[in-house]
Amino acid sequence: MTARRLETRLHPDDRIDPGKAGPQVMRHVTVNAGESPIAWLASRGLLTAAQLGAGERLRCDYERAGLSARVTMRWDAAPPGKSRGGARASDASLARIDAHRRFHAALDAAGPGLADICWRVICAGEGIGGAEKALGWPARSGKLVLGLALDRLARFYGTG
Numbered sequence: 001m002t003a004r005r006l007e008t009r010l011h012p013d014d015r016i017d018p019g020k021a022g023p024q025v026m027r028h029v030t031v032n033a034g035e036s037p038i039a040w041l042a043s044r045g046l047l048t049a050a051q052l053g054a055g056e057r058l059r060c061d062y063e064r065a066g067l068s069a070r071v072t073m074r075w076d077a078a079p080p081g082k083s084r085g086g087a088r089a090s091d092a093s094l095a096r097i098d099a100h101r102r103f104h105a106a107l108d109a110a111g112p113g114l115a116d117i118c119w120r121v122i123c124a125g126e127g128i129g130g131a132e133k134a135l136g137w138p139a140r141s142g143k144l145v146l147g148l149a150l151d152r153l154a155r156f157y158g159t160g
Contacts (some may be wrong), residue, residue: 037121037128038150046143050160051150055122057157058106062123064099109156114149121146 035043036059042052063067107115119140120131126144137145154160 054153
């Protein structure tokens with residue numbers, strides 16, 4: 001288990017007043033950096049084991065396919081020649097292609113309205129409140145919609 005650490009973050013409800021001089025209000029929150037939003041929901045009994053498993057499989061496919069944005073240049077070694085080890089490099093490429101295909105098929109199975117919340121919360125690690133605001137949804141609707149999306153993903157992955 002990853003260690004918990006204390007971080008100081010500006011809470012989204014705390015507004016910074018540009019006309020106010022002096023220090024602004026900051027809240028101290030304890031954050032477990034290794035815990036995903038769906039693991040947080042599951043630990044509080046808001047998701048079933050099948051929903052959590054489906055969400056983790058989607059995130060695994062997303063990461064294995066290499067779909068996340070890169071911050072820096074790739075410094076990986078060039079693929080080896082055909083003489084030695086070429087089969088291993090092609091196996092890795094095939095696994096990446098398979099993960100890419102599974103990821104997009106899973107989002108298609110979730111449906112157009114539910115794929116957005118899946119990507120934002122499961123893959124991008126965005127909180128449910130932030131996803132609700134970005135999608136223009138009413139407050140507290142994200143958990144319900146995410147639950148429906150995870151049910152569809154569980155059916156797709158065969159875990160539910």
